[in-house]
Amino acid sequence: MQTHNSVQTANDCQAGRLIVLTGPSGVGKGTLVRSLLQRHPQLYLSISATTRSPRTGEIDGEHYYFVSRSDFEKMIAQDQLLEWAEFAGNCYGTPRLPIEQQIAQGKSILLEIELEGARQIRQSFPSALRIFILPPSFAELEKRLRDRRQDPDEAISRRLQRARIEVDAASEFDLQIVNDDFDTALQQLETAIFG
Template identity: 70%
Template sequence: MMQVLPIESGATKECPPSGRLIVLTGPSGVGKGTLMRSLLQRHPELYYSVSVTTRSPRPGEIDGKNYYFISRSKFEQLVAQGEFLEWAEFAGNYYGTPREAVLNQIRSGKLVVLEIELEGARQIRVSFPSALSIFILPPSFDELEKRIRGRAQDSEEAIARRLRCAQEEIKAANEFDIQIVNDDFETALKDIEAALFG
């Protein structure tokens, strides 16, 4: 059975049934990025969609590998042109998923993995109801706060903002197909692999 994907209003394209969109989300500091990096190392056949953001690079982040770092005005221009599959503002910065690259990979039969914020994940659930959505949870809120502070990359104000957002995001976990608690890293990674390949 062919799956029909919404490309733009009024247009559809057929997609081979082997291609699929997988959405990984969860609160800031829960370990999404680390889980994603390990998943990609173990499974190079996965296509990871690099998001676009207006936030500044963190130490060690590389443009085009971790994110595409662009200005707010350029991001807003791309939104106006319909270039994003989803986009959202989080902690004062914009984040978005480039549309065409993802759709092309799904059409070619690839498993495409997105690591995105809650608002973007909700948009994907509406436009791609067949996407597999996975929510990563912390073992506890105290542990999440410890992880965010342990990164030592954000100001106290940014940490407080991330923690407020995290409380709201955790409440949304049940909206997703699968919830995985990132208590033991290796176990969480195996749970994701079982969801994707099981």
């Protein structure tokens, strides 16, 4: 059945569109995006621009577009970004031109992004399909954050506080998907994207 859908979707994607995925840290957005890209190579992953320096192994134009702060500020001034924000002293944003070019070629683009960026996209690209990924519960979200073993308790507490604010905004989105069972969530995403 999934193979049949994949064949159909290659034709259905001719129109091309922007698909925005948002949700709190630890909800599984990145894993869902990676699975979608593996299963549907016709999808394209948006690449963000950033003013931060490349980390070991990161390639310009593949992981990020690495730009100077002055170039980033020019991009803002010239309305070349669909959205942007500053985190930890570095700027991050979604360049408009590559998205518009891919859509013009009939490709659908996935953009995994934070809430504020998704709100900006609603204004700058209103035709985007905006999907919010929800945790099954805050207890499960906390468990997932702790199981990653990436953050100290204080950072996990901050992420959970932020998650409550983000979850309160889920109704602003076209669709909400609860990532309780991964395969079910993935199937719901595929249905939303490909019909």
